[in-house]
Amino acid sequence: MDGILLLYKEKGPTSFKAIEQVKKQFKINKIGHTGTLDPMAEGLLVVLLGSATKIADYVDDTKEYEMQIQFGAATDTDDAMGKEINTLPVPADLADKINAKIADFTGKIMQIPPAYSAIKKDGKKLYELARAGKEVKPEPRAVDIFSIEVLEVIDTTARLRVACSSGTYMRSLARDLAEAVNTCGHLSYLKRTRIGKFSSDNALTLSAIEDLQKHIISINDTLYNVKEAQISAPEQLMLKNGIALKNRFGFKPGEVIKAVFDGKVLAMCTVEGSVLKINRGIEI
Known part of the structure:
Protein backbone atom coordinates (compact mmCIF):
# COMPACT_ATOMS: atom_id res chain seq x y z
CA MET A 1 0.00 0.00 0.00
CA ASP A 60 5.50 20.44 -1.47
CA ASP A 61 5.56 21.27 2.25
CA THR A 62 4.42 24.89 2.27
CA LYS A 63 1.90 25.15 5.07
CA GLU A 64 -1.11 27.20 6.13
CA TYR A 65 -2.43 27.59 9.67
CA GLU A 66 -5.23 29.25 11.56
CA MET A 67 -3.96 30.34 14.95
CA GLN A 68 -5.15 32.23 18.00
CA ILE A 69 -2.90 34.30 20.24
CA GLN A 70 -3.71 35.04 23.86
CA PHE A 71 -2.08 38.35 24.72
CA GLY A 72 -1.06 39.38 28.22
CA ALA A 73 0.23 36.02 29.48
CA ALA A 74 3.44 34.20 28.56
CA THR A 75 4.14 30.50 29.16
CA ASP A 76 7.34 28.48 29.26
CA THR A 77 6.26 26.44 26.22
CA ASP A 78 4.82 29.43 24.31
CA ASP A 79 1.45 27.67 24.13
CA ALA A 80 -1.56 26.97 26.34
CA MET A 81 -0.08 23.70 27.64
CA GLY A 82 2.77 25.42 29.46
CA LYS A 83 3.27 27.05 32.82
CA GLU A 84 2.49 30.77 33.04
CA ILE A 85 5.74 32.68 33.57
CA ASN A 86 4.76 36.31 33.00
CA THR A 87 1.80 38.65 32.68
CA LEU A 88 1.66 42.15 31.22
CA PRO A 89 -1.06 44.68 30.40
CA VAL A 90 -2.52 44.43 26.89
CA PRO A 91 -2.69 47.65 24.83
CA ALA A 92 -6.19 49.04 24.42
CA ASP A 93 -5.54 49.56 20.69
CA LEU A 94 -4.39 45.96 20.20
CA ALA A 95 -5.86 45.54 16.70
CA ASP A 96 -4.13 48.67 15.40
CA LYS A 97 -0.81 47.65 16.90
CA ILE A 98 -1.03 44.14 15.42
CA ASN A 99 -1.81 45.47 11.96
CA ALA A 100 1.10 47.89 12.22
CA LYS A 101 3.55 45.09 13.01
CA ILE A 102 2.40 42.33 10.66
CA ALA A 103 4.76 43.42 7.86
CA ASP A 104 7.75 42.89 10.17
CA PHE A 105 6.91 39.19 10.36
CA THR A 106 6.37 38.49 6.66
CA GLY A 107 8.99 37.48 4.12
CA LYS A 108 12.28 35.84 5.03
CA ILE A 109 12.88 36.34 8.74
CA MET A 110 15.03 34.92 11.51
CA GLN A 111 12.97 33.11 14.11
CA ILE A 112 13.99 31.68 17.49
CA PRO A 113 12.28 28.30 18.03
CA PRO A 114 10.57 27.58 21.36
CA ALA A 115 12.74 26.12 24.11
CA TYR A 116 10.28 23.22 24.24
CA SER A 117 10.81 21.88 20.72
CA ALA A 118 12.07 18.71 19.04
CA ILE A 119 15.15 20.42 17.61
CA LYS A 120 18.25 18.56 18.67
CA LYS A 121 21.33 19.93 20.40
CA ASP A 122 24.26 17.66 21.22
CA GLY A 123 22.11 14.66 20.37
CA LYS A 124 19.23 15.59 22.68
CA LYS A 125 15.92 17.23 21.91
CA LEU A 126 15.55 20.73 23.34
CA TYR A 127 12.36 19.84 25.20
CA GLU A 128 14.23 17.05 26.98
CA LEU A 129 16.84 19.54 28.17
CA ALA A 130 14.18 22.06 29.18
CA ARG A 131 12.23 19.47 31.16
CA ALA A 132 15.43 18.49 32.93
CA GLY A 133 15.75 22.07 34.17
CA LYS A 134 18.69 22.97 31.96
CA GLU A 135 18.97 26.39 30.37
CA VAL A 136 18.01 26.21 26.70
CA LYS A 137 18.92 28.89 24.17
CA PRO A 138 17.72 27.85 20.71
CA GLU A 139 19.64 29.30 17.77
CA PRO A 140 17.70 31.59 15.40
CA ARG A 141 16.67 29.94 12.14
CA ALA A 142 15.72 31.37 8.76
CA VAL A 143 12.07 30.83 7.87
CA ASP A 144 9.78 32.23 5.19
CA ILE A 145 6.35 33.58 6.10
CA PHE A 146 4.47 34.23 2.87
CA SER A 147 1.43 35.96 4.32
CA ILE A 148 -0.35 36.81 7.57
CA GLU A 149 -4.04 37.69 7.56
CA VAL A 150 -5.68 39.10 10.67
CA LEU A 151 -9.06 37.38 10.87
CA GLU A 152 -10.34 38.79 14.15
CA VAL A 153 -9.23 40.68 17.25
CA ILE A 154 -11.50 40.40 20.30
CA ASP A 155 -10.49 41.76 23.69
CA THR A 156 -7.06 40.22 24.39
CA THR A 157 -7.06 37.58 21.66
CA ALA A 158 -6.35 37.61 17.93
CA ARG A 159 -7.04 35.03 15.21
CA LEU A 160 -4.64 34.89 12.27
CA ARG A 161 -4.24 32.89 9.07
CA VAL A 162 -0.59 32.25 8.24
CA ALA A 163 1.04 30.76 5.13
CA CYS A 164 4.66 29.78 5.66
CA SER A 165 7.56 27.50 4.89
CA SER A 166 8.24 24.23 6.64
CA GLY A 167 10.03 24.69 9.96
CA THR A 168 8.16 27.85 10.96
CA TYR A 169 6.92 27.77 14.57
CA MET A 170 3.52 29.31 15.22
CA ARG A 171 4.34 29.33 18.93
CA SER A 172 7.34 31.54 18.20
CA LEU A 173 5.26 33.80 15.99
CA ALA A 174 2.68 34.20 18.77
CA ARG A 175 5.37 35.00 21.35
CA ASP A 176 7.25 37.42 19.10
CA LEU A 177 4.20 39.28 17.81
CA ALA A 178 3.02 39.79 21.39
CA GLU A 179 6.40 41.25 22.31
CA ALA A 180 6.30 43.49 19.23
CA VAL A 181 3.05 45.10 20.44
CA ASN A 182 4.55 45.76 23.89
CA THR A 183 3.05 42.91 25.86
CA CYS A 184 3.56 39.15 26.14
CA GLY A 185 1.51 36.24 24.86
CA HIS A 186 1.22 32.62 23.82
CA LEU A 187 -0.41 30.41 21.22
CA SER A 188 -3.82 29.37 22.51
CA TYR A 189 -5.19 27.53 19.45
CA LEU A 190 -3.70 26.05 16.27
CA LYS A 191 -5.17 24.31 13.25
CA ARG A 192 -3.17 23.32 10.17
CA THR A 193 -5.46 23.91 7.24
CA ARG A 194 -3.19 23.16 4.29
CA ILE A 195 0.05 21.46 3.20
CA GLY A 196 0.86 22.32 -0.40
CA LYS A 197 -2.39 21.90 -2.33
CA THR A 222 1.41 13.69 -4.41
CA LEU A 223 4.47 14.93 -6.31
CA TYR A 224 2.44 17.33 -8.47
CA ASN A 225 5.11 19.97 -7.82
CA VAL A 226 7.93 17.96 -9.45
CA LYS A 227 8.60 17.85 -13.20
CA GLU A 228 7.85 14.52 -14.82
CA ALA A 229 9.72 12.34 -17.29
CA GLN A 230 7.47 9.75 -18.90
CA ILE A 231 9.94 6.96 -19.58
CA SER A 232 9.77 3.95 -21.91
CA ALA A 233 9.79 0.25 -21.03
CA PRO A 234 13.50 -0.10 -21.90
CA GLU A 235 14.30 2.97 -19.79
CA GLN A 236 12.45 1.58 -16.78
CA LEU A 237 14.62 -1.52 -17.00
CA MET A 238 17.69 0.72 -17.06
CA LEU A 239 16.50 2.48 -13.90
CA LYS A 240 15.92 -0.82 -12.15
CA ASN A 241 19.55 -1.67 -12.93
CA GLY A 242 20.79 1.69 -11.62
CA ILE A 243 21.69 3.06 -15.05
CA ALA A 244 21.29 6.82 -15.62
CA LEU A 245 18.95 7.86 -18.43
CA LYS A 246 19.77 10.19 -21.30
CA ASN A 247 18.17 13.59 -20.89
CA ARG A 248 16.07 13.35 -24.03
CA PHE A 249 13.38 15.40 -22.33
CA GLY A 250 15.09 18.80 -22.45
CA PHE A 251 15.30 19.35 -18.69
CA LYS A 252 17.80 21.91 -17.38
CA PRO A 253 20.90 20.99 -15.36
CA GLY A 254 20.17 20.76 -11.64
CA GLU A 255 16.44 20.16 -12.02
CA VAL A 256 14.87 17.43 -9.90
CA ILE A 257 12.74 15.06 -11.97
CA LYS A 258 10.39 12.18 -11.23
CA ALA A 259 10.80 9.27 -13.64
CA VAL A 260 7.33 7.84 -14.26
CA PHE A 261 6.36 4.57 -15.93
CA ASP A 262 2.82 3.23 -16.10
CA GLY A 263 1.64 5.80 -13.55
CA LYS A 264 4.28 4.91 -10.96
CA VAL A 265 7.17 7.07 -9.81
CA LEU A 266 10.11 4.72 -10.23
CA ALA A 267 12.81 7.13 -9.12
CA MET A 268 13.69 10.69 -8.25
CA CYS A 269 16.49 11.98 -10.47
CA THR A 270 18.66 15.05 -10.90
CA VAL A 271 19.79 16.38 -14.28
CA GLU A 272 23.57 16.20 -14.49
CA GLY A 273 25.02 17.11 -17.84
CA SER A 274 23.25 15.04 -20.48
CA VAL A 275 21.78 12.43 -18.13
CA LEU A 276 19.16 11.94 -15.42
CA LYS A 277 21.11 10.64 -12.44
CA ILE A 278 19.14 8.55 -9.96
CA ASN A 279 18.88 10.13 -6.50
CA ARG A 280 16.55 7.58 -4.99
CA GLY A 281 14.50 4.65 -6.15
CA ILE A 282 10.84 4.97 -5.14
CA GLU A 283 8.45 2.44 -6.67
CA ILE A 284 11.08 0.30 -8.40
Whole structure:
Protein backbone atom coordinates (compact mmCIF):
# COMPACT_ATOMS: atom_id res chain seq x y z
CA MET A 1 0.00 0.00 0.00
CA ASP A 2 1.88 3.03 -1.34
CA GLY A 3 0.75 6.68 -1.32
CA ILE A 4 -0.45 9.30 1.13
CA LEU A 5 -3.41 9.63 3.45
CA LEU A 6 -4.86 12.99 4.46
CA LEU A 7 -5.43 12.46 8.18
CA TYR A 8 -7.22 14.94 10.42
CA LYS A 9 -5.32 14.89 13.69
CA GLU A 10 -7.52 15.81 16.60
CA LYS A 11 -6.30 17.65 19.69
CA GLY A 12 -4.49 15.51 22.24
CA PRO A 13 -2.28 12.87 20.65
CA THR A 14 1.20 13.51 19.32
CA SER A 15 1.72 13.21 15.56
CA PHE A 16 3.73 10.04 16.19
CA LYS A 17 0.90 8.46 18.15
CA ALA A 18 -1.62 9.46 15.48
CA ILE A 19 0.27 7.71 12.68
CA GLU A 20 1.07 4.73 14.88
CA GLN A 21 -2.69 4.25 15.31
CA VAL A 22 -3.04 4.23 11.52
CA LYS A 23 -0.18 1.75 11.27
CA LYS A 24 -1.72 -0.59 13.82
CA GLN A 25 -5.32 -0.36 12.61
CA PHE A 26 -4.51 -1.00 8.94
CA LYS A 27 -1.38 -3.14 9.42
CA ILE A 28 0.97 -0.81 7.52
CA ASN A 29 4.65 -1.83 7.42
CA LYS A 30 6.23 1.55 6.69
CA ILE A 31 4.70 4.86 7.73
CA GLY A 32 5.74 8.49 8.23
CA HIS A 33 4.48 12.05 7.83
CA THR A 34 5.55 15.36 6.31
CA GLY A 35 5.45 17.59 9.38
CA THR A 36 4.74 17.37 13.09
CA LEU A 37 1.73 18.91 14.79
CA ASP A 38 2.00 19.64 18.51
CA PRO A 39 -0.40 17.69 20.78
CA MET A 40 -2.58 20.79 21.37
CA ALA A 41 -2.91 21.39 17.61
CA GLU A 42 -5.43 19.90 15.24
CA GLY A 43 -5.72 19.68 11.48
CA LEU A 44 -4.03 18.19 8.47
CA LEU A 45 -1.36 15.53 8.79
CA VAL A 46 -0.06 14.13 5.49
CA VAL A 47 0.68 10.48 6.26
CA LEU A 48 3.22 8.67 4.08
CA LEU A 49 2.49 4.99 3.46
CA GLY A 50 4.84 2.32 2.12
CA SER A 51 7.14 3.58 -0.64
CA ALA A 52 5.83 7.10 -0.06
CA THR A 53 8.05 7.28 3.04
CA LYS A 54 10.89 7.82 0.55
CA ILE A 55 9.47 11.05 -0.88
CA ALA A 56 9.30 13.24 2.24
CA ASP A 57 12.11 15.49 0.94
CA TYR A 58 10.32 16.09 -2.37
CA VAL A 59 6.76 16.85 -1.24
CA ASP A 60 5.50 20.44 -1.47
CA ASP A 61 5.56 21.27 2.25
CA THR A 62 4.42 24.89 2.27
CA LYS A 63 1.90 25.15 5.07
CA GLU A 64 -1.11 27.20 6.13
CA TYR A 65 -2.43 27.59 9.67
CA GLU A 66 -5.23 29.25 11.56
CA MET A 67 -3.96 30.34 14.95
CA GLN A 68 -5.15 32.23 18.00
CA ILE A 69 -2.90 34.30 20.24
CA GLN A 70 -3.71 35.04 23.86
CA PHE A 71 -2.08 38.35 24.72
CA GLY A 72 -1.06 39.38 28.22
CA ALA A 73 0.23 36.02 29.48
CA ALA A 74 3.44 34.20 28.56
CA THR A 75 4.14 30.50 29.16
CA ASP A 76 7.34 28.48 29.26
CA THR A 77 6.26 26.44 26.22
CA ASP A 78 4.82 29.43 24.31
CA ASP A 79 1.45 27.67 24.13
CA ALA A 80 -1.56 26.97 26.34
CA MET A 81 -0.08 23.70 27.64
CA GLY A 82 2.77 25.42 29.46
CA LYS A 83 3.27 27.05 32.82
CA GLU A 84 2.49 30.77 33.04
CA ILE A 85 5.74 32.68 33.57
CA ASN A 86 4.76 36.31 33.00
CA THR A 87 1.80 38.65 32.68
CA LEU A 88 1.66 42.15 31.22
CA PRO A 89 -1.06 44.68 30.40
CA VAL A 90 -2.52 44.43 26.89
CA PRO A 91 -2.69 47.65 24.83
CA ALA A 92 -6.19 49.04 24.42
CA ASP A 93 -5.54 49.56 20.69
CA LEU A 94 -4.39 45.96 20.20
CA ALA A 95 -5.86 45.54 16.70
CA ASP A 96 -4.13 48.67 15.40
CA LYS A 97 -0.81 47.65 16.90
CA ILE A 98 -1.03 44.14 15.42
CA ASN A 99 -1.81 45.47 11.96
CA ALA A 100 1.10 47.89 12.22
CA LYS A 101 3.55 45.09 13.01
CA ILE A 102 2.40 42.33 10.66
CA ALA A 103 4.76 43.42 7.86
CA ASP A 104 7.75 42.89 10.17
CA PHE A 105 6.91 39.19 10.36
CA THR A 106 6.37 38.49 6.66
CA GLY A 107 8.99 37.48 4.12
CA LYS A 108 12.28 35.84 5.03
CA ILE A 109 12.88 36.34 8.74
CA MET A 110 15.03 34.92 11.51
CA GLN A 111 12.97 33.11 14.11
CA ILE A 112 13.99 31.68 17.49
CA PRO A 113 12.28 28.30 18.03
CA PRO A 114 10.57 27.58 21.36
CA ALA A 115 12.74 26.12 24.11
CA TYR A 116 10.28 23.22 24.24
CA SER A 117 10.81 21.88 20.72
CA ALA A 118 12.07 18.71 19.04
CA ILE A 119 15.15 20.42 17.61
CA LYS A 120 18.25 18.56 18.67
CA LYS A 121 21.33 19.93 20.40
CA ASP A 122 24.26 17.66 21.22
CA GLY A 123 22.11 14.66 20.37
CA LYS A 124 19.23 15.59 22.68
CA LYS A 125 15.92 17.23 21.91
CA LEU A 126 15.55 20.73 23.34
CA TYR A 127 12.36 19.84 25.20
CA GLU A 128 14.23 17.05 26.98
CA LEU A 129 16.84 19.54 28.17
CA ALA A 130 14.18 22.06 29.18
CA ARG A 131 12.23 19.47 31.16
CA ALA A 132 15.43 18.49 32.93
CA GLY A 133 15.75 22.07 34.17
CA LYS A 134 18.69 22.97 31.96
CA GLU A 135 18.97 26.39 30.37
CA VAL A 136 18.01 26.21 26.70
CA LYS A 137 18.92 28.89 24.17
CA PRO A 138 17.72 27.85 20.71
CA GLU A 139 19.64 29.30 17.77
CA PRO A 140 17.70 31.59 15.40
CA ARG A 141 16.67 29.94 12.14
CA ALA A 142 15.72 31.37 8.76
CA VAL A 143 12.07 30.83 7.87
CA ASP A 144 9.78 32.23 5.19
CA ILE A 145 6.35 33.58 6.10
CA PHE A 146 4.47 34.23 2.87
CA SER A 147 1.43 35.96 4.32
CA ILE A 148 -0.35 36.81 7.57
CA GLU A 149 -4.04 37.69 7.56
CA VAL A 150 -5.68 39.10 10.67
CA LEU A 151 -9.06 37.38 10.87
CA GLU A 152 -10.34 38.79 14.15
CA VAL A 153 -9.23 40.68 17.25
CA ILE A 154 -11.50 40.40 20.30
CA ASP A 155 -10.49 41.76 23.69
CA THR A 156 -7.06 40.22 24.39
CA THR A 157 -7.06 37.58 21.66
CA ALA A 158 -6.35 37.61 17.93
CA ARG A 159 -7.04 35.03 15.21
CA LEU A 160 -4.64 34.89 12.27
CA ARG A 161 -4.24 32.89 9.07
CA VAL A 162 -0.59 32.25 8.24
CA ALA A 163 1.04 30.76 5.13
CA CYS A 164 4.66 29.78 5.66
CA SER A 165 7.56 27.50 4.89
CA SER A 166 8.24 24.23 6.64
CA GLY A 167 10.03 24.69 9.96
CA THR A 168 8.16 27.85 10.96
CA TYR A 169 6.92 27.77 14.57
CA MET A 170 3.52 29.31 15.22
CA ARG A 171 4.34 29.33 18.93
CA SER A 172 7.34 31.54 18.20
CA LEU A 173 5.26 33.80 15.99
CA ALA A 174 2.68 34.20 18.77
CA ARG A 175 5.37 35.00 21.35
CA ASP A 176 7.25 37.42 19.10
CA LEU A 177 4.20 39.28 17.81
CA ALA A 178 3.02 39.79 21.39
CA GLU A 179 6.40 41.25 22.31
CA ALA A 180 6.30 43.49 19.23
CA VAL A 181 3.05 45.10 20.44
CA ASN A 182 4.55 45.76 23.89
CA THR A 183 3.05 42.91 25.86
CA CYS A 184 3.56 39.15 26.14
CA GLY A 185 1.51 36.24 24.86
CA HIS A 186 1.22 32.62 23.82
CA LEU A 187 -0.41 30.41 21.22
CA SER A 188 -3.82 29.37 22.51
CA TYR A 189 -5.19 27.53 19.45
CA LEU A 190 -3.70 26.05 16.27
CA LYS A 191 -5.17 24.31 13.25
CA ARG A 192 -3.17 23.32 10.17
CA THR A 193 -5.46 23.91 7.24
CA ARG A 194 -3.19 23.16 4.29
CA ILE A 195 0.05 21.46 3.20
CA GLY A 196 0.86 22.32 -0.40
CA LYS A 197 -2.39 21.90 -2.33
CA PHE A 198 -3.87 19.45 0.18
CA SER A 199 -6.55 20.85 2.50
CA SER A 200 -7.78 19.84 5.93
CA ASP A 201 -11.29 20.02 4.42
CA ASN A 202 -10.49 16.75 2.63
CA ALA A 203 -8.84 15.06 5.62
CA LEU A 204 -10.48 12.31 7.65
CA THR A 205 -10.24 11.46 11.32
CA LEU A 206 -9.04 7.94 12.03
CA SER A 207 -12.49 6.85 13.24
CA ALA A 208 -14.05 7.93 9.92
CA ILE A 209 -11.78 5.72 7.78
CA GLU A 210 -13.26 2.35 6.90
CA ASP A 211 -11.68 1.38 3.57
CA LEU A 212 -8.19 2.90 3.63
CA GLN A 213 -7.48 2.11 -0.03
CA LYS A 214 -10.30 4.42 -1.15
CA HIS A 215 -8.58 7.40 0.46
CA ILE A 216 -5.00 6.88 -0.67
CA ILE A 217 -3.52 9.46 -3.05
CA SER A 218 -0.87 8.05 -5.38
CA ILE A 219 2.79 9.00 -5.10
CA ASN A 220 2.67 10.51 -8.59
CA ASP A 221 -0.28 12.75 -7.69
CA THR A 222 1.41 13.69 -4.41
CA LEU A 223 4.47 14.93 -6.31
CA TYR A 224 2.44 17.33 -8.47
CA ASN A 225 5.11 19.97 -7.82
CA VAL A 226 7.93 17.96 -9.45
CA LYS A 227 8.60 17.85 -13.20
CA GLU A 228 7.85 14.52 -14.82
CA ALA A 229 9.72 12.34 -17.29
CA GLN A 230 7.47 9.75 -18.90
CA ILE A 231 9.94 6.96 -19.58
CA SER A 232 9.77 3.95 -21.91
CA ALA A 233 9.79 0.25 -21.03
CA PRO A 234 13.50 -0.10 -21.90
CA GLU A 235 14.30 2.97 -19.79
CA GLN A 236 12.45 1.58 -16.78
CA LEU A 237 14.62 -1.52 -17.00
CA MET A 238 17.69 0.72 -17.06
CA LEU A 239 16.50 2.48 -13.90
CA LYS A 240 15.92 -0.82 -12.15
CA ASN A 241 19.55 -1.67 -12.93
CA GLY A 242 20.79 1.69 -11.62
CA ILE A 243 21.69 3.06 -15.05
CA ALA A 244 21.29 6.82 -15.62
CA LEU A 245 18.95 7.86 -18.43
CA LYS A 246 19.77 10.19 -21.30
CA ASN A 247 18.17 13.59 -20.89
CA ARG A 248 16.07 13.35 -24.03
CA PHE A 249 13.38 15.40 -22.33
CA GLY A 250 15.09 18.80 -22.45
CA PHE A 251 15.30 19.35 -18.69
CA LYS A 252 17.80 21.91 -17.38
CA PRO A 253 20.90 20.99 -15.36
CA GLY A 254 20.17 20.76 -11.64
CA GLU A 255 16.44 20.16 -12.02
CA VAL A 256 14.87 17.43 -9.90
CA ILE A 257 12.74 15.06 -11.97
CA LYS A 258 10.39 12.18 -11.23
CA ALA A 259 10.80 9.27 -13.64
CA VAL A 260 7.33 7.84 -14.26
CA PHE A 261 6.36 4.57 -15.93
CA ASP A 262 2.82 3.23 -16.10
CA GLY A 263 1.64 5.80 -13.55
CA LYS A 264 4.28 4.91 -10.96
CA VAL A 265 7.17 7.07 -9.81
CA LEU A 266 10.11 4.72 -10.23
CA ALA A 267 12.81 7.13 -9.12
CA MET A 268 13.69 10.69 -8.25
CA CYS A 269 16.49 11.98 -10.47
CA THR A 270 18.66 15.05 -10.90
CA VAL A 271 19.79 16.38 -14.28
CA GLU A 272 23.57 16.20 -14.49
CA GLY A 273 25.02 17.11 -17.84
CA SER A 274 23.25 15.04 -20.48
CA VAL A 275 21.78 12.43 -18.13
CA LEU A 276 19.16 11.94 -15.42
CA LYS A 277 21.11 10.64 -12.44
CA ILE A 278 19.14 8.55 -9.96
CA ASN A 279 18.88 10.13 -6.50
CA ARG A 280 16.55 7.58 -4.99
CA GLY A 281 14.50 4.65 -6.15
CA ILE A 282 10.84 4.97 -5.14
CA GLU A 283 8.45 2.44 -6.67
CA ILE A 284 11.08 0.30 -8.40
